[in-house]
Amino acid sequence: MSRETRSTAEWISLVISIGLLSCLVGLIGWLWVTEGDQPAQFRLELGQVRQVEQQFYLDLTVHNDGDRAAAAVEIVGSLDDLQSNVTLDLLPGHAEQTVTLIFNSDPQSAKIAVVGYSEP
Structure with missing residues (x-):
């Protein structure tokens, strides 16, 4: 029974594969x-107001400075006796x-707040 030796290309492929796998496991x-x-x-x-x-x-930019994602994020703007609200389906952490x-x-004096969210 003869034993075949590996070619240089096979050894290089093996080393690259092991390196990539090690990097992936290390990153995870x-x-x-x-x-x-x-x-x-x-x-x-x-942001800006346009008529x-x-x-x-x-326009508003909502930042989630936490690590965890938030779902159903509700933002309410109050102006006099009127309200305007919007709900974000999902806002990942640091997004x-x-x-x-x-x-x-004119909403220049409106009070804007995040009033609630749930964890996904």
Whole structure:
């Protein structure tokens, strides 16, 4: 019974494969160890107001500065006795999303807040 020796190309392929697999396992381990556990923390950044006919559009950027994702994030804008609200389906940790609230009068003095969310 003769034993075949491996070619140089096979050895190179084996070394590259082992290296890539080791890097992948190391990366997964590093991400698992360094994963944060901070709950969702929201920060609102007001954008520009634009008027289209009789309605005012207020752009907002919602930041989640926490590590965990948040689902059903509800943002409410109050102006006088009127409210405008929007709900984000999902906002991952350390992510941001731009939304728009619509008002019937100029929202420069509107009070904007995140009023609730759930964990996905």
